[in-house]
Amino acid sequence: MKRYSQTTGEVGESSDLSPWKTADALDLVYVGYGLLIVVLVLVSYVLGAFTWLPYDPEQIRVDLLNAPPGSAGHLLGTDFLGRDILSRLIVGIQAYFLPGLLAIVISLLLGTTLGALAGYRSGEVETLVTYFNNLVDSFPRLVLILLVIAAFKPGIYYIMVVVGVTGVPAVASLIAGKIEFLAQKNFIEAAHVLGLPSRVILLKHILWHHCMPLLVIQATIGMGEAILIETSLSYLGFGVQEPTPSWGNMVQAGANYFFQGKFWPSTAPALSILFTILGFHLLGDGLNGILEGSAGK
Amino acid sequence: MILEVTNLRKHYRQRAGIFPALRSRERFIPAVDGVSFCLEEHETVGLVGESGCGKTTIGRAILRLTPATSGRIVFDGHDITAMSARELRPLRSQMQMIFQDLDAALNPKMRVRAILAEAITTHHRLSDGEVARRIGELLEQVNLKASKLSNFPRELAGGEKRRVGIARALAVGAHFIVADEPTSALDVSIQAQVVNLLRDLQRQLGLSYLFISHDLEVVQLISRRVAVMYLGKIVEMGLADRIARAARHPYTHLLWSALVEGQSKEASHAPLNTRTGAWEPFDFERPVSGCRFAPRCPVYEARGRPAVCTDAATEPQLHDIGGRHYVAGHFPV
Amino acid sequence: MGAPLLEIENLRTYFHSRSKRAFIRAVDGVTMVIARGETLSVVGESGSGKSVTALSIMGLLDAGPGVISGKITFRTDGGERNLLHDLEHYVTLGEQDGRIMEVSKDEAGWRKQVERIMAEVRGKEIAMIFQNPKSALNPFVTVGHQITEAIRLHTPTKHPREAKERSLYWLERVKMDSPRLRFDNYPYGLSGGMCQRAMIAMALSSEPALLIADEPTTGLDATIQSTIVGLLAELKSELGIATLLISHDIRVVSRLADDVAVMYGGTVVEYGPAPEILGARFGLKHPYTAALLASRPSAQNVEEKGGLPAIEGEVPDPIDVPRGCRFYARCNRVTEDIRDACARHEPALKELTPGHHVRCWLYGD
Numbered sequence: 001m002k003r004y005s006q007t008t009g010e011v012g013e014s015s016d017l018s019p020w021k022t023a024d025a026l027d028l029v030y031v032g033y034g035l036l037i038v039v040l041v042l043v044s045y046v047l048g049a050f051t052w053l054p055y056d057p058e059q060i061r062v063d064l065l066n067a068p069p070g071s072a073g074h075l076l077g078t079d080f081l082g083r084d085i086l087s088r089l090i091v092g093i094q095a096y097f098l099p100g101l102l103a104i105v106i107s108l109l110l111g112t113t114l115g116a117l118a119g120y121r122s123g124e125v126e127t128l129v130t131y132f133n134n135l136v137d138s139f140p141r142l143v144l145i146l147l148v149i150a151a152f153k154p155g156i157y158y159i160m161v162v163v164g165v166t167g168v169p170a171v172a173s174l175i176a177g178k179i180e181f182l183a184q185k186n187f188i189e190a191a192h193v194l195g196l197p198s199r200v201i202l203l204k205h206i207l208w209h210h211c212m213p214l215l216v217i218q219a220t221i222g223m224g225e226a227i228l229i230e231t232s233l234s235y236l237g238f239g240v241q242e243p244t245p246s247w248g249n250m251v252q253a254g255a256n257y258f259f260q261g262k263f264w265p266s267t268a269p270a271l272s273i274l275f276t277i278l279g280f281h282l283l284g285d286g287l288n289g290i291l292e293g294s295a296g297k
Numbered sequence: 298m299i300l301e302v303t304n305l306r307k308h309y310r311q312r313a314g315i316f317p318a319l320r321s322r323e324r325f326i327p328a329v330d331g332v333s334f335c336l337e338e339h340e341t342v343g344l345v346g347e348s349g350c351g352k353t354t355i356g357r358a359i360l361r362l363t364p365a366t367s368g369r370i371v372f373d374g375h376d377i378t379a380m381s382a383r384e385l386r387p388l389r390s391q392m393q394m395i396f397q398d399l400d401a402a403l404n405p406k407m408r409v410r411a412i413l414a415e416a417i418t419t420h421h422r423l424s425d426g427e428v429a430r431r432i433g434e435l436l437e438q439v440n441l442k443a444s445k446l447s448n449f450p451r452e453l454a455g456g457e458k459r460r461v462g463i464a465r466a467l468a469v470g471a472h473f474i475v476a477d478e479p480t481s482a483l484d485v486s487i488q489a490q491v492v493n494l495l496r497d498l499q500r501q502l503g504l505s506y507l508f509i510s511h512d513l514e515v516v517q518l519i520s521r522r523v524a525v526m527y528l529g530k531i532v533e534m535g536l537a538d539r540i541a542r543a544a545r546h547p548y549t550h551l552l553w554s555a556l557v558e559g560q561s562k563e564a565s566h567a568p569l570n571t572r573t574g575a576w577e578p579f580d581f582e583r584p585v586s587g588c589r590f591a592p593r594c595p596v597y598e599a600r601g602r603p604a605v606c607t608d609a610a611t612e613p614q615l616h617d618i619g620g621r622h623y624v625a626g627h628f629p630v
Numbered sequence: 631m632g633a634p635l636l637e638i639e640n641l642r643t644y645f646h647s648r649s650k651r652a653f654i655r656a657v658d659g660v661t662m663v664i665a666r667g668e669t670l671s672v673v674g675e676s677g678s679g680k681s682v683t684a685l686s687i688m689g690l691l692d693a694g695p696g697v698i699s700g701k702i703t704f705r706t707d708g709g710e711r712n713l714l715h716d717l718e719h720y721v722t723l724g725e726q727d728g729r730i731m732e733v734s735k736d737e738a739g740w741r742k743q744v745e746r747i748m749a750e751v752r753g754k755e756i757a758m759i760f761q762n763p764k765s766a767l768n769p770f771v772t773v774g775h776q777i778t779e780a781i782r783l784h785t786p787t788k789h790p791r792e793a794k795e796r797s798l799y800w801l802e803r804v805k806m807d808s809p810r811l812r813f814d815n816y817p818y819g820l821s822g823g824m825c826q827r828a829m830i831a832m833a834l835s836s837e838p839a840l841l842i843a844d845e846p847t848t849g850l851d852a853t854i855q856s857t858i859v860g861l862l863a864e865l866k867s868e869l870g871i872a873t874l875l876i877s878h879d880i881r882v883v884s885r886l887a888d889d890v891a892v893m894y895g896g897t898v899v900e901y902g903p904a905p906e907i908l909g910a911r912f913g914l915k916h917p918y919t920a921a922l923l924a925s926r927p928s929a930q931n932v933e934e935k936g937g938l939p940a941i942e943g944e945v946p947d948p949i950d951v952p953r954g955c956r957f958y959a960r961c962n963r964v965t966e967d968i969r970d971a972c973a974r975h976e977p978a979l980k981e982l983t984p985g986h987h988v989r990c991w992l993y994g995d
Contacts, residue, residue: 004646004695005724005732006653022648186401189362190462194419194469195389198382209406347851454944455676484675485878486960489925489940496937511852514927518935541932555856 019290027289034220034283037276041097044090055084057091058243066262079250079265080257088245089268093276095246099160100226104219106164111171112207112215118172119179120202129176133169141166145233154238156230156246163229171218175211182206213291220284224277231273247273299473299505300336300359305329305368307354328354330529331368333615336473341499341506343520343537345513345552351529352509353397356475359507360394361385372473390420393466397478399458403450409461410446416468435464438501439494456487463494467502475507480515492519513552517541522621525549528589531615535622545618545629547596588613588627596628603627633705635872636664636687636840641700643679643686644733645693647949653730654948656682658896660700661979664840664889669866669873671887671904673880673922675945678893680876684842687713687874688758689744695735698723706755706839713747754784757833761845763825767817773828774813777801777835784836800831805861823854827861834865842874847882859885880923884908889985892919895946895956901979902986916988917963955991963992 020028047053054075061082069077069085076085118129145162152158179202182188191201227247233239234248242249247269254266307329329351336342344352357363359370361377370378372392377385396402403412410432417423417431436443439460450458459479466474476495480488492515498504510516516523517537524534525548533546544550586609591597597606605611605627615623643657657679664670674680686697698721702713720740724732760766768776777797778790787793794813801809804827817825826846833841846862847855859882866873866886877883883890883904890907892900900907900916907919921941931938943960952958958972968991971977977994979987 001734001736002694003732003734004644004653005651007651008726008731017649017651019649022651186396186398187404190394190396190402190465191404192362193360193389193392193394194416194465195386196415196419197386205404209404347853454947456944484945485880486675486922486925486941487945489938490942492927493937493940513852514932518927518932518938551853555852 023290027286030282030286031290034279034286037279038283041093041276044093045097048091048094053084053087053090055087057083057087057245059083066257066265068262069264076268077264080253083245085250085265085268088250089247089272092245092247092250092269092272095156095240095244095248096227096230099156099230100223102157103160103164103167103226104222106161107167107171107222108215108219110165111168111218112175112211114168115172115175116179116202116207119176119183120198120206126176129172133172136166137169139166141229142232145229146236146238149238154241156240159230159233159239160226163226167222167225171215174214174218175207178211178214179206182210213287216291217284217288220280220287224280227273227277227280298335299338299340299373300507301369301371302335302355302359303333303369303371305332305355305358305370306366307351307358307363308366327529329358332526332529332531334524334531334534336505336507338472338505339499339503340522341508341520343516343523344507344509344526345511345516345523346526347511347552349528350526352526353477356394356477356507356509360392360475362394387420390469391471392473392475393469393471395459395462395466395474395476395479397482399455399462399482400450402462403458405450408447408449409453412450412461413446413464413468416465420469431468435468438467438498439464455483456490459483459487459491460494463491463498467498472503473505473507475509477509478511479508480512481510488515495519513541525552530589530625531623532590532625533623534615535620539620539622543622545622545624546590546626547594547628547630548590550630551595587611590626596630600628632666633710634663634665635705636874637701637703637705638662638683638687639701639703641683641686641697641702642730643682643691643697644695644730646695646733650949652949653733655896655951656948657686658948658951660893660896660898662891662898662901664872664874666872667870668888669875669886670889670891671875671877671883672891672893673877673883674893675878677895677945677948679896679948680893681844683893684758684844684874684876687842688752688756689713689748690752694737695721695733696737696740698730698733698735704751704755704840711747711751713751715747716743753780753838754836755838756840756842757836757838758842758844759826759829759833759846761848763829764817764822766829767825767832769817772814772816773820774798774801774815777828777832780832781835797831797835800835801828803834803865804828804831806831821854822850823858826850826858830861830865834869834871838871840872840874842876844876845878846875847879848877855882862886880908880926892916892922894918895951896948897956897976897989898979898987899957899989900987902983902988906983906986914982914986914988916957916990917961917992918957921960921962955989965992968992968994 054073061078064072064074064078064082066080067074067078067082069075071077074084074086076089079085079088114129114132118126141162144166145159148158148162188201188205191205230239230246231248231251234246234252237252239248240246250269251266251273254269258266306327308325308327310325332355334342344355346352354363358365359372365378368378369376372388375388377388413432413435414428417428423431432446433443441457441460441464445453445457450461453461479495480491483491495506496519499506506519508516508520520537522535523537523540524531525540525546526532527548533540533544533549540549541553544553587605587607588594591606594606597603613625613627615625618624618629639661641657641660645654645656647654660679660683662670672680672683682691685691687702691697697714697717699717700714704711704713717740720736720743722734723730767773774794774797777800778793781787781793781796782790785796787796798809798813801812806812806824806827812820812824812828817828820828843862847858850858863886865871875883875886887904889902890904891898892907900919907915908923921939924939925941927938941960946952946956954971954973954975955961955977958964961972964972971991971994977989977991979989980993981987982993
C-alpha cells in the first residue's frame, strides 16, 4: 500500500516547496550523516587546538604497550608505543582535512577553468584540453605521487597537490559536458541575443546557475578520495610520517600486531576511515538527490 | 528598410565516416540556399514552410546565432554579416528573438524578476528603482500579473512563459523581433491571446516582425507580406491576401489546399495531393537538378514531366509577376 | 446497434506532485461512450486529461497513484468486461468536503491485476497509435517484421509466410507507397508520414474492436497531415472500426468524428454529435466550446485584419481545480443570475437535445 495525501488549503498560486522540504527521507539521512562527519572533523580541530584530549597523542608509555581498550583510562587502548589511541584518532583526521581541501580546491578550480575553456571555445582549445586530460588520466596516480615524493620529500601537501591535479580531468570533462549541453539550450542563445558578453553568460548562467551543485558534489567525493589515497600511501610508508598521527599510519602500524590478537590499534582507525569516507560520499549522494533531482517535478 | 537579406546561404557540414579529417567525405546540407528578402519598418513578414525548409535557420542567421555561409544581412543600415561579437553588441538592443520552445527559452534557475532585470540592465545602467519601474511597465505591456515575478519559469503556465519571453525581448528596447513559431507550442485558446498581444505591441511600439510559422491562417492574419519556403528557397512571395487567394506556385497551392480541405468533409480527395503519401525524407546528397519541387509537383506530373523542370541549367528563380508578387516556377498555376 | 462498445463511467486518474504535496487531478470524473463503428473524438487543450484518459483505458500509466476510481465496460463478441475490475479492492480514498485528499493504493497488486486483464485486450482488441510514430516503432527492426510479429501475436494467422502476406496487405491498405520495398525498411529510412502509415497498419493488422488514436497528425507537416486524415477517413468508412480519436486540432476532428467530447480541466464539459458541437450555431453550446471555435482565425477576421476573439486567462492547472465550474474564471457568458452557482458548484452534464450533453449552469432548469 502506498499512501498519497494532499495538504489542506489552497495550492494554486503558491510556488513549489523548496527541494529540502520534499526531499526523499533517505537523501536527508545521507546528508545528515555526512554533515555529522563534517561537524566531528571540526570538533576535532577545536579539541586539538585547546588540547582537550584525554592524553597527549605523541606521549610514549613503555609500560602500556598495546594495552586493550578500557585499560587504565585508555578508552580505546594504546598502540605499540603505548600512545593513547583515542587521542591519536581525534587528531588523526587533521592530517587529511586541510590537505584534502587543498586537493579539492586545485581540482575544482583547474578543472572548471579547463572544462569551461573546452566547452565554450571548441576547436583547438578543446583538443588541447582533451589531450591534457588523457595524459593525466593515463598516468597511474600512485606512480605519479611516488615520483613527486622521490623528487621532493614525503609530505602530505606534495601528495595532495598531485591528487588535486590528477582530479582535474574528471571535473573538466564534467563541466565541459554540461556546458556543451547547455549551449544548445535556447536560454543561453537568448542571453547571447540580449547582448550579454560571453564571459557573463559563462560565469552567471552556466557556472553559477547550473554547475554549482555539481561542484559541491564533486568536492565531497574528492574529500573521500583524498583520505583513501593517504591511507594507501601510509601503507607504503610514504604518507604522513610518524610521530604525527594519521589514520593511515595508525592502521599500518597496528596491522603488525593484528595477527597476534591485538586488533584494536588498527581496527579503530580503519573503522574511522570507513565511516568518514562513507560520510563524504553519502553527503555528495544525498545532495545530488536533493538538488539535482529537484529539477523534475 | 530595417532588414535586407541578400542571397543568404547556410550550409551545414555533416561529417560522414569515422575519419573526420578526410574532408572528401564531408557532406554539405544546404539548409538555406540563396534567399533574398527585405523587411520595412513596422511591417510583418511571414515566413511559412514545412519543417526542415530552413525558415528557422534564416531567423537564427539574422540574429547571428549561426554564421551565414555566404550572402549579406543588412540591419538598419549596418552590414552585420561579418561583424564581431563586440561590434554587434550595441545592435543587439534593437533586434531580439522569441523562441519556439517555451521551456528552453527561459533559464530554469532564474526567477521571472531576475530574467527581466537582466535584460533591462544589459544595455543600460539603471538604478534599482528604475529597473523596478521598467519591470512594472513591461508587465503591463505584456499583460502579466505582478505576482508571477517571484516564480520560476517551471511554475508558469504556457501563455505566461510566452509573455515573459516577449517581455524580455521588449526589455532591451528591440524594435525588430524574429518570432520563431511563437504560437505553435501553445494551446489553441492561448494562441489567440498571443497573436493579439503581438499585434497590439506592434501598433503601440512600432515593432517589425519576421514571423516564422507553419500555421498558415495565423501568418495570413498577422502578416502584411508572406514568403513561402520550400527546401531552402523562397518559392513565392507577396502580399498575404494574394498569397492566400491567388497563389501561383503549385507548392503554395498544395499548402493552402491542405488547409481548406480540412474545413469541409466533402473535399477530402483533392487531386493535388494524392501523391504526398509517397514523400520520402529529402536526400540532400542527391539533390534534384533543376526545380526542387519537381519530384512532388502535381503540375510536373500533369504536364507529362517536361524536361525543363529537371534541367540543372534552368532552376527557376523568383521573378516579379506584378503587384509585388514574386514566383519561382516554370509553370505558375 | 445494441449496447455500446466501450463505456467509461466516472473515471478518475490522479497523479501526485511531490514538490507541491498535492494531487494532480488529471482525469476527474470522466464519463463517455463509444458506440460500435463510430468515431468519438476527444477535444481538449494540454492538461485537459484527454491523453491520460486514453492511457487509463489501455492501463499504461506508470506514475502513481494512477487510476483511482471508475468503471470501463468493454463489450466484444466474447462478452462484457470491466477493464477496471476489482479496482476498489486496491484503492482506498479519503475524502474531505467532497474532495479526495488522500489515496492509498496497492500499486504492485494493481499492476498485476491490470496486466491480467489487459494481456488479451491490449494491442489485440484495443490498438493504439501515438503522436510520435518514429519513437513508437522499434528502430532496430524492419517495419515489415514488426507488423508481421504483431499479426502472429494477435491474430489466428501464425504461419510466417501467411503473416507476411497479411502485413503486405495492410501496408497496401494504408496506401504505403511501394509496400514491398518499404516492408524491409527500418523506421529511420521513412518519413514521418510513412511511419504513421506503418503504425496505422500495425494497429489495424490485429483487427481490433477499438482503435485509440492519440494526436495522430500532430507534429506532421500540414500537407502530410491532411493525407493522414484522409486515410483515416477512408479506413473508417471501409472498415467501420470504432475509434477514439484524441486531438487538439478541431479541423482534424471535424473531418473524422461522429461524436465529440470536449474536455476541460479533467472533465467532459460537452458531449454530443459532431455537427451539433462543431457546427456554426454558437448559441446552444458550452461557452468554452464556443469560445474555442471562435478563437481560430476565420475568413472573416483575416479579411478585416482584426484581433482574434481570445479566451482570457490560462489553461487550468490540474493541481488547483476550482470548486465550482472549471471554466468559470475564463468564461465570458456568466450572467448575474448564475454567477453564484458557477463559482460554488460544479454543474452536472445535462442533456439539451437528444444525445447532446452540456455541463453548464446556463442551461439550468
